[in-house]
Amino acid sequence: MSGGEEVLFWVLAPLMVIAAAGLLVVRRAVHAAVCVVFVMIGLAVLYVVQEAPFLGIVQVVVYTGAVMMLFLFVLMLVGVDAADSLTETIRGQRWIGLLLGAGLAAVLLGVVAQATFPPSVGLAQANAVTNPVALARVLLGQYVVAMEVVGILLVTAALAGLVLTHRRRLGKKPTQRALAEAKVAALPTGRQLTPLPAPGVYAQNNAMDTPALGPDGRPLEHSVPRVLRIRGQQRSATELLTAEETLVQHIEPDRRTPDETEEDR
Amino acid sequence: MDLVNYLYLASILFALGATTVLLRRNAIVVFMGVELMLNATNLALVTFARMHGDITGQVLAFFVMVVAAAEVVVGLAIIVTIFRARRSASVDDVNLLKS
Incomplete structure (x- = not known):
């Protein structure tokens, strides 16, 4: 082992162990995924150092590239907010689990410490x-x-992946006609026929969380996506409009503000 | 320092992965623990290949990677199916057979 490799190992190994321990500690599954990705990239670097460059590349491509992305896809599908529950269903599971993990670590480390390994040959010949x-x-x-x-x-x-995730349709597929009739039938309950208006575009702001203005100058509630409204993350349009007007005043001091829209609001 | 340190690192990572499988409830995180264990084994295999000057260890690690990829596909598909049926990804909720 050369000096450079030693430095690399002692820098990388503690970080990898910390990231792996993070898997035990973090609450959110996405954070756990990030921890695992870090460990895997660290392993790829160690493979390259250990004269296995092909495996190092495959590790990045297959594990961090494909496997972990699959994990993240499923996390998004299942719901990112699905945090771990803290209630224990089996009493004392945490301590028993920690004890067993520590025992396994002790056994493995003990075996490695006890075993006598032959002097390292290196792969220079095999990798010729x-x-x-x-x-x-x-x-x-x-x-x-x-x-x-x-x-x-x-x-x-x-x-197997295709078969297991295949969803069989329970009812008949609704036709276009049925969909249109359902929309018309829902009209009295306040639904509308046309698509929902897009969020607003302002001089300084063009984002999903800002409502568009109707023909009467009032902000349209339903132009902001429903999820943002439920979370309470929408911005008020008046705030943006005043910012816009001060900007216009700054650029063109002579320009008059359109009075009629002011009165309406 | 010699190559044994890599084996120590692999042992620690393997034990951490196993502890994750034992402790966590979210099925996806449990699965990540399994992946961590497989990765730790790969590190040991690559180290052994270098120790003995024999590239077969790397071939074995390659096979482990391929089988792990197949395992992830099936395992995650099962998790998605269970989630669809039970609206939960917690391993504690899968106790239908409990009397």
Whole structure:
């Protein structure tokens, strides 16, 4: 092990352990995912240092690129806000779990400490034809059957993913006519036929949380997405309009403000 | 320092992953713990390959990665299906068979 590798290891290893421990501590699942991503990228760096550049790249592409993104997709699907419940269903589970984890760590570390390892050979000879080529020779020579089986496994897993997440339609698919009739039927209850108006565009502001102004100059409540309204994250239009007017006054002091809209508001 | 330190790191990461599986309730976080354990094993395999000067360890790590990818697809699909049926991703809520 060279000096540079030693420094890299001692910088990276504690950070990776902290990130992995974060998996135990953090409440939100998204934060846990970020912790795991950090550990995985750290591992990729360690692979490259350990004369396995191909695996390092595959680690970034497959694990952080595909697997963790899949995790995040499912998190978004299941609901990011689904925080862990704190109530224990099995009494003392936390302490038993921690005890078992500590015991496992003690056993593993003890085994590694007890074992005598041969003097490290290094991969300089095995990697003489570059690492990917050497890897491919073993993979497609000695382990070609295992490789084929793994290919079958991947196809099966892809099919399983499709089958498991396939949703069977319970009712008949509504036709366009039925949808239109339902919309008309809902008119007396205050629904409208046309699409909802888009959020407002102002001189200084063009965002989803600002309501558009109707023909009468009043802000339209329903031009802001429903989710933002429920969360109470919409901004008031009057505040933006006054900001806009002061800006106009600043640029063109002679220009008169349109009085009729002022009165209306 | 020699290569044994990598094995210590792999052991610690494996134990942390296992503890996550035991402690957390959110099925997705439990799954991340499993991924962490697989990754720790890979680190040990890569270190062994370097120790013995034999690239077979890396081939094995490669196979672990592929199988882990397949496992993630199926596992997450199961989680999504359970979530659709029960509106929850907590492993404690899956106790329908309990009498």
